[in-house]
Amino acid sequence: MSRKWNRRQFLAGSTAVAGVAADAQAQPPGRPIRVGFIGVGGRGTSLLRVTLTMPGIEVPAVCDINEANLSRAQSLVEQSGRPRPEGYSSGIEDFRRLVARDDLDAVVNAGPWEWHTPMSVATMEAGKYAATEVPAATTLEECWSLVRASEASGKPCMILENVCYFRNALMVLNLVQQGVLGDLAHCEGGYQHDVRVAFFGRKERGEVPGEVSWRGMHAVRTNGNIYPTHPIGPIAWWLDINRGDRFTYLTSMSSRSRGINHFVTKRFGKEHRNASRRYALGDVNTSMIMTEKGRTVTLYHDTSLPRPYDLILRVQGTNGIYSGTLDKLYVEGRSPEHEKWEDPERYYAQYEHAIWKALGERARGRGHGGADYLTLHQFYEAVRQNRQTPIDVYDTAAWSAIMPLSAQSVAARSAPIDFPDFTQGRWKRARPIEFLGI
Numbered sequence: 001m002s003r004k005w006n007r008r009q010f011l012a013g014s015t016a017v018a019g020v021a022a023d024a025q026a027q028p029p030g031r032p033i034r035v036g037f038i039g040v041g042g043r044g045t046s047l048l049r050v051t052l053t054m055p056g057i058e059v060p061a062v063c064d065i066n067e068a069n070l071s072r073a074q075s076l077v078e079q080s081g082r083p084r085p086e087g088y089s090s091g092i093e094d095f096r097r098l099v100a101r102d103d104l105d106a107v108v109n110a111g112p113w114e115w116h117t118p119m120s121v122a123t124m125e126a127g128k129y130a131a132t133e134v135p136a137a138t139t140l141e142e143c144w145s146l147v148r149a150s151e152a153s154g155k156p157c158m159i160l161e162n163v164c165y166f167r168n169a170l171m172v173l174n175l176v177q178q179g180v181l182g183d184l185a186h187c188e189g190g191y192q193h194d195v196r197v198a199f200f201g202r203k204e205r206g207e208v209p210g211e212v213s214w215r216g217m218h219a220v221r222t223n224g225n226i227y228p229t230h231p232i233g234p235i236a237w238w239l240d241i242n243r244g245d246r247f248t249y250l251t252s253m254s255s256r257s258r259g260i261n262h263f264v265t266k267r268f269g270k271e272h273r274n275a276s277r278r279y280a281l282g283d284v285n286t287s288m289i290m291t292e293k294g295r296t297v298t299l300y301h302d303t304s305l306p307r308p309y310d311l312i313l314r315v316q317g318t319n320g321i322y323s324g325t326l327d328k329l330y331v332e333g334r335s336p337e338h339e340k341w342e343d344p345e346r347y348y349a350q351y352e353h354a355i356w357k358a359l360g361e362r363a364r365g366r367g368h369g370g371a372d373y374l375t376l377h378q379f380y381e382a383v384r385q386n387r388q389t390p391i392d393v394y395d396t397a398a399w400s401a402i403m404p405l406s407a408q409s410v411a412a413r414s415a416p417i418d419f420p421d422f423t424q425g426r427w428k429r430a431r432p433i434e435f436l437g438i
């Protein structure tokens, strides 16, 4: 049987399983799966820690160009009772030797954004499942290369979008799928989180304080929504994006940029060379997305001004509305008081998502309220069962594409910019979102 999945099998989700059942990478039930890690800084280390709490997973290899981070990761694996993994740290391309190993089923990469696509593509080309931190790509060409590599190799690529697995996001998915909110018209989301501290070096991380970090360099260069996937992941699930609907175009606008200069001045003094540097990233970027079925999404990127964290996660239909900011709902004819917000408790009692019922206890306390555990669990379950990943390469590409598309629109006075159809028309077929191993 062919090792390759064709586009049809791919889009059919679990039916693709038959296409790879005889794959050399197939796991007999009960055998541990073998996972390599690339990039074990802040996030990669958290993902590794969560992984090490899961039975049936071996970690034979880890790669990081920072030797201190690499050896911390190797020690963590050892402390979990597993053999010390082989380390790869001979330069920025050394991950290629890791992905080429013949004793890995999957590779998780959590390095800087500009490395996600090269690492994921190399992983798939080497015949392994790829999981990548967010965003999976920074250009449209990279989005396409993920899609092409996945289709050509028959290996899935899952963006580790943990907000999809938040408890409220999944309870709301149930509400949406069961029609409680009616026909959907509009969603709103935002990455609204003051991350300026991550734009500059930090002493406690062994970096030069005030130096622009890899993440800060994206703020120097790009004006748009440079971190769209946290809010758009759950919204795309609510709206059946790539599963009966699709994003068609967006328009985007950025405010002027003041917050980063303000931050550097306060923290490092007005004489610091980065205090007067020009940062392309506007303080607040607002994008509006249209879908094929005429639903709209407002998306914010707001990371350079002082503010509390808020993903918004609002969804609105003909019967009512959920607001993630308030964590409250209003459902016409059902909420006790006319046009008054209602607490969500009784909805959780009735509509708690099956994955939270099954794994919530185990997940709690393991990263972002348990969502990190569930995200990784779903990826590893797909690897174990040799199935398509619940978030596939088309979702991965469509969500990540907002970064370059919004930058294009901002640069063109908010002109509407079309989304590529990474599925090439197959979005019309409803493909359920799958929850594996529950």
Ligand SMILES: NC(=O)c1ccc[n+]([C@@H]2O[C@H](COP(=O)([O-])OP(=O)(O)OC[C@H]3O[C@@H](n4cnc5c(N)ncnc54)[C@H](O)[C@@H]3O)[C@@H](O)[C@H]2O)c1
Pocket: 038, 039, 040, 041, 042, 043, 044, 063, 064, 065, 066, 069, 091, 092, 093, 094, 095, 110, 111, 112, 113, 115, 133, 134, 135, 160, 161, 162, 368
């Ligand atoms: N999903 C979430 O909730 C969440 C949270 C935090 C960060 N992230 C994402 O995780 C990723 C990593 O962020 P971070 O904060 O951990 O960054 P970080 O700078 O702490 O870690 C990046 C690591 O990658 C290593 N690295 C860089 N280039 C490499 C290469 N060519 N080969 C091997 N290793 C290399 C660095 O040495 C470092 O250890 C980013 O994409 C970020 O957006 C996601």
